Amino acid sequence: MQRVTEGGGQTSVVIGGLPIDIQSDNRDFIAMLEKRYAGFVAKPANAGIRLAVEVVAPMGDGEDDELEVRYKDGRWMINRGDFHAQWDPTSNLGCVRQAAYPYAIDSVMRIVHSLVLAKRGGFLVHSASAIRNGRAFLFSGVSGAGKTTISRLAPPDVTLLTDEISYVRRVGEGYQAYGTPFAGDLGRAGENISAPLAGLYLLVQGRHNHLSQIGPADAARRLLRNILFFADDASLVEQLFGTACEFVSRVPVYELTFRPDGEVWNLIE
């Protein structure tokens, strides 16, 4: 485990209540993370996952490289052309080797969160999310489905949690949505707050605004299509399948056909 040395620094990025402490000998790298994840940064408290980042010269082609996530000898090995990472889920210690740009650590954090959530009955999902009147709503779809569009159309009484990747945790008998710093085309992080989930809307762009509730089998199938999961691990995939089925049996799921104007939000309450 890398030790923080003089000239280095550390910070903690807390998403969904789970802190990931990041330390590095490269203070500029830490400063860059604190700026990028502002609103989700806290003082490291050694309370969660701890990653030591070794900043090296750029390698690989970045996000275009093939990603490998596999469990071996008690730790997750997470490799892509532009980074190599390991994380031991028992000790919660890990290390990352990457260049001094944020995309690699951003990917590592998403993957680690997806692994933690899979074990706890939650998930990350390609989805915008927002809070209105104390209740959270997810707007899910693949790239181009309208996640950023519906986020941009949100009226002032709506608080955005993200326009790109939503964070969902099982809490008691229901589910809670949390803000994330993972931004899409909107280019800004969500608010670092959470609320109980009241609905999942599967986005379809059309000429009219229309809402229809869909059955649980179709809902589960379509939700699973949008859940982010990277690991080559049959047991976790099976767990995630159970989570998706459980989710659609507890949270109403709708297909939301919408045209790009603010009136669509009249259907969300």
Added chain:
Amino acid sequence: MSEKYIKPSRDIAARMMVDEMVVMSVKDSRVFSLNPVASVIWSAADGFTPLREIVARKVVSEFDVDAEVAYQDALELVEELAQEGILLLADHPIGQERV
């Protein structure tokens, strides 16, 4: 004509959602949802009950369809699911002996 036997593959996760079975291949994360008739057949796929008996007992009696038509449709369905790798299909009982 030989009997056909069916049993879910080991590499799947499945759950009945109201009257439709949702099946996921845990090897490649593909997800299938089966209609109510297919779900009934899937639920009865124990590896040792002949497909013809499953269709007669579970499909013909519950869905009011012609027995031979129902069997041919079922055969087509299970062949398709077997090709997808989520169902085992054989000319002999699969996995365990009938008790």
